Amino acid sequence: MKWSNLTVVFIVSIFLLSSPANARQDDPRLDELFSALSETDNYNEGKVIERSIWTIWLTSGSDTIDFLMAQGMNYMNQGALAKSLTLFTSIIKIDPEYSEAWNKRATVLFLMGEFDASVEDIGRTLELEPRHFGALSGLGQIFDRQDINRGAISAFQKAVNINPHMPGVKERMKQLKKEQDDKKI
Incomplete structure (x- = not known):
């Protein structure tokens, strides 16, 4: 349609x-x-x-959590990663069923180079919201950084299947597929 x-x-x-x-x-x-x-x-x-x-x-239904989330995102955007990590962890303790808190903490962990911990939080994000194209894209980025091309391609493909309006993800997936094909030769 x-x-x-x-x-x-x-x-x-x-x-x-x-x-x-x-x-x-x-x-x-x-x-x-x-x-x-x-x-x-x-x-x-x-x-x-x-x-x-x-x-x-990004709307949790709690004014307190929404305030903490906004503050955590501000810290993250300013590069104050430790402060944002603390806030997102606090939100998760308050409401462990709120997927976006897990996703934001996964993002901070990624930025800190803590890929294994980020993958764990992405997993929890996807348990709570399987359609989270942002988390899937983040997972693809982690696999890409770790030269796990097959995993990156798979995560990127899942993200694009949900949200086909991600040109950067599509382009990187295309490059990875080409690299994979070139290695087969």
């Missing part, structure tokens, strides 16, 4: 205006957004839908 610009704007508007008390990976609005994300061929529409998904994922 093709999605028109008006349909995408309508869907995103309705979903974001009708936020339930507990918006997160179990938010019922995500099913429709993921469907629209995979069905649209328009890159810009895909990015609007993707942002809507991230908005829901």
Whole structure:
């Protein structure tokens, strides 16, 4: 099914205006957004839908957790990785079922070069939200850094199957496949 610009704007508007008390990976609005994300061929529409998904994922349903999450992301963006790691770990202790806290901590661990710990947190993220294309992309990046091409390609492919509007991931996957084919020769 093709999605028109008006349909995408309508869907995103309705979903974001009708936020339930507990918006997160179990938010019922995500099913429709993921469907629209995979069905649209328009890159810009895909990015609007993707942002809507991230908005829901980043909304825990708790003002305290949302504040800690925003602060942790600020620290991460400023390069204060130890501070952000502490905050994301605190969020996980408060709400271990909140997938985005696991994903953000996995990101910080990746940035710190703690790949094994990052993979563990990605695993937990994907247990809670199997459609987490960001976590899958992160897993691909870890495998890529470790020269585990088959694992990187697999993780990137899963991410792109969920969110086909990730040109950087698609390009890196294409390069890895070419490198793999070149090694076979």
